[in-house]
Amino acid sequence: MSWFKQIKQQWLGLIVATPALVKVLGFFSIWVVCWLPIAIPLAHWLSWHPLQPLQTSQKLYLITSLYLIAPVIISGAIRYSQKFWSSYGVSLxxxxxxxxxxxxxxxxxxxxxxxxxxxxxxxxxxxxxxxxxxxxxxxxxxxxxxxxxxxxxxxxxxxxxxxxxxxxxxxxxxxxxxxxxxxxxxxxxxxxxxxxxxxxxxxxxxxxxxxxxxxxxxxxxxxxxxxxxxxxxxxxxxxxxxxxxxxxxxxxxxxxxxxxxxxxxxxxxxxxxxxxxxxxxxxxxLPSMPQVMTMVRGLTKDREVG
Structure with a gap:
């Protein structure tokens, strides 16, 4: 498996060294490629063609299907770039x-x-x-x-x-x-x-x-x-x-x-x-939810003792 790890490290190094604009372009390209197999049959089901004006209901279906894919792609980017969700502003x-x-x-x-x-x-x-x-x-x-x-x-x-x-x-x-x-x-x-x-x-x-x-x-x-x-x-x-x-x-x-x-x-x-x-x-x-619960338990115990 050493050869696999070596190839993986080379790919990771390549990803890290890739210019930011190329990464962004790659993200959009992968996003569209992943969406097309969903969008084409969905558009057929909605009776919509690219040259036709979009109705609100049609637009909602297409946008929803498109946006549901994005977090999956970003999750893959996080995995292969060795970053965290918090790097992109998501922290729970x-x-x-x-x-x-x-x-x-x-x-x-x-x-x-x-x-x-x-x-x-x-x-x-x-x-x-x-x-x-x-x-x-x-x-x-x-x-x-x-x-x-x-x-x-x-x-x-x-x-x-x-x-x-x-x-x-x-x-x-x-x-x-x-x-x-x-x-x-x-x-x-x-x-x-x-x-x-x-x-x-x-x-x-x-x-x-x-x-x-x-x-x-x-x-x-x-x-x-x-x-x-x-x-x-x-x-x-x-x-x-x-x-x-x-x-x-x-x-x-x-x-x-x-x-x-x-x-x-x-x-x-x-x-x-x-x-x-x-x-x-x-x-x-503000305190996190576990900290809030700990404070509440502490107040409850103080009242019981009192």
Missing amino acids: TNFTNILISLVIGIALALGGLAIAFLLENALGWVDWEAESWLKLVDISIPILLLALFIGACEELIFRGFIQTELQEDYSPLIATVITSSIFAVSHLVWEWDKTLPEVPGLWLLGVVLTQARWVNGGNLSLAWGLHAGWVWGLTCLDTAQILVYTGKGSEWFTGWGGNPLAGGSGIFCLLLTAVAIQLLPFPDP
Whole structure:
């Protein structure tokens, strides 16, 4: 078996010495190759062809099948590069901190959206459909679960794997610029004509999410919460058709096609979030769940003794 170990060490050395951009390109290539055997029959089952516009239900099936493969590929990359999940911002050693950062991220995302749309309403650019609020009761939980799934996968891929790999060859700033560019351009794959005006906003979104990882000590949970919160809030508003654009505001501000990321309101929301996560005093590291349980047992024993 010595020859096998020798070959393995040579391969590991080759992987480590490979330039970061080549690793990223290799990741996307393997990802697509692994997905195609699933995507082709799935597209046939959905009666969809590449040149046809995607319906929402078709897009969800395709995205879900694509994103489920990514963690498997990253797991293989971790194994052969001799890294750890924590290298890519995934650490489950302190579930309490993860949960709190996730909730803070969701709250900040929803708060930023609320401020942006309330300002637009005050300026007369949007109106609210009062009757549509009732629809949120039925759709909010399913959309939240979907948003958490999409946020987790995209953060692991972009702010986790790609950002970390690029930082091995580039400064964090340059790596952020490249990662955010890849993140923005990758969204053109599905509906490029609708997504093209969003590219600058998507790029800034990627930068803010990378900032969230830095602020959170390298963990992805805050970025995950922000990403999920934005997807949740915007999808709920769109699905329930709560917002009605009056046409009084320029699309340069409200967003082209009613999409905030394609206009000034979305940029304002992202910049506001960037300031918030940089200035808000995040709590000191909280005790882990085992530590919490130990403290609870200690208090219980003290009461019994008393």
